[in-house]
Amino acid sequence: MSLRRVAVLFRKDVRYGARGFIFVLAVVVPLTLSILFSLLFGSFTIDKPKFGIVDEGESQLAAALRETDYLWVQEFQTSEDLMQSLETGGVEVGLVLPAGFDAALQAGDTTEITFFVWGQSLVKNRAIISAAVTEQIVNLSGRETPITVNTLAVGDRAAVSWQQRLLPVVVLMAVMFGGMLIPSTSMIEERQARTLTAVTTTPLTMAEVFISKGALGALVSVFTGLMILTLNGGWGDQPLLLLFALGLSSIFAAAFGVFLGSRVKDVQSLFAVIKSTGILLYAPAIISMFPDSLPQWIARLFPTYYVFHPIMEISQRGAGFGDVALDLFILMVLIAALIFLLGRSAQRLQVQPA
């Protein structure tokens, strides 16, 4: 195999393919959907934890919290206003500071505060707000005052936010859509225009064609995947492990795309296949949207479960390598199976009747 020849074809596809409608579609659709979902259900415009405060006595703590640059702080006139906002997710955590709070703090009397927490708020945001408030209290009192933080849930505690529910679908779409569509359409176009025959009568082999097409799909897949995770604040604590999982998922998507491209007759048929089998591709993510009502083991029956699940585990739940090793191993087995099928496809492409 020659990496130089792979690079020659890759460069040609980047230069001429990137201007095509499919390429733009593959990058733009997942990003647009993610932005749309964030605007509808999440906090795309406000990426900081949303904190609400009722200051009944001009507390220095309220002023200090307003100054922090890692919280988005909204002040309310009354406790009722704060509760109303908390119930609809306008703010994620709320705090009522009674008159005389600062004086009591200085005297060492106040050691207990109560956070009102929106039931669907992200755990990491609750933690950030809690840490920020505690830090400011210590600064104001000038001593390591042990503070007891109580939490009181407001709204549906068990519910999962729609942003969290939709994230698997968006991540899966980001990885699969471009990764699959770009190599498959490129392969089909080369077959239909018979340029595939032309290039493979040079020293370029079919395997090199597959690698080149797949590499472009995988790169686009990684790019859109990273963009989605960045937009949704989902890099987690282990970016290298996340990149590894995303890389494997992208290779799976690209290999599947090359396989489709080597088998499907034309672009119309490709879209028909994607439309008819799309539900199977996205089924595990859809099942994951409803952890409270659908048995989650069903999702594991679908190959694409192993595409998004490790990414979600690492980025959203702080999973380590040990937690996702089995999923990643299964994904590697699936990739190996696809590569085997691609070998058969390469032979098939070369023996079509003259």
Place this chain on the structure above:
Amino acid sequence: MVNHSIVVHELTYAYGDNLAVDNISFEVGDAEIFAYLGPNGAGKSTTVKMLTGQIRPKSGKATLLGMDIAREANKVQHHIGVAFETTNLYPQMSATENLALFARLYGVKADIPTLLERVGLGTRAKERVEGFSKGMKQRLMVARALVNKPRILFLDEPTEGLDPVSAEAIRELILETRANGATVFLTTHDMLEADKLSDRVAFINQGKIMALDTPHKLKQQYGKRLLKVEIERADGGLDTREVTLDHAETGETVKRLFENEKVVTVHSEEASLEDIFIQVTGRRLIG
């Protein structure tokens, strides 16, 4: 002693149960123009696919430049150029970009402007191929096949459907390529073209080679040389008589015609490759 660029020995290929190429054997010498003639479905393209490493023979062996194509396709492909019958250029790329891409795939530095000049596309080098006529595309494909200075050039119906100027340009290029030392393997329906260009021709039908020799020898072996004599009748109309040459009584027959009839015209005729193909295979090349 003749060196052979291509040696084919008992080569066979089948698509399922359909035997496309049936145990064929032949050799093509260095710097020879070898025409491979046959109707659609005769096995021409399958033979070319095997010789260019696109498919592996089911049995038999083909050696190009001393290398077994089934085992060393990648090495062989460095030294061959292929121009296909059907246009397969990148339409969104310019003529120069198409050639540059293939030069990079071969890993060679090609003199692309000169190559485009040779096929009469020097002034259209930067234009996108999608705006080219069929003749221009065909010429560009021949130029592309020459980008790596191949030692064996495969041309599949290179002048089919072309205007006379484009067809003549390609014929000149074929002769020029041979003059530079390359072997040319030409598949065509066009018997006149094969007759005009090739050193030897092979007739293939239903996967088998039915005849193989120089056009001259094939005509000698299979064809009849004739004299066509037009004679004016008493009523002023014309009759045509055919006199077969190379017979013992030919001279006497011609003499009698001139003595007894009013001869208007005399033409000598020899069998065409088309006639011989029909005689050998029992079918026409086209239709």
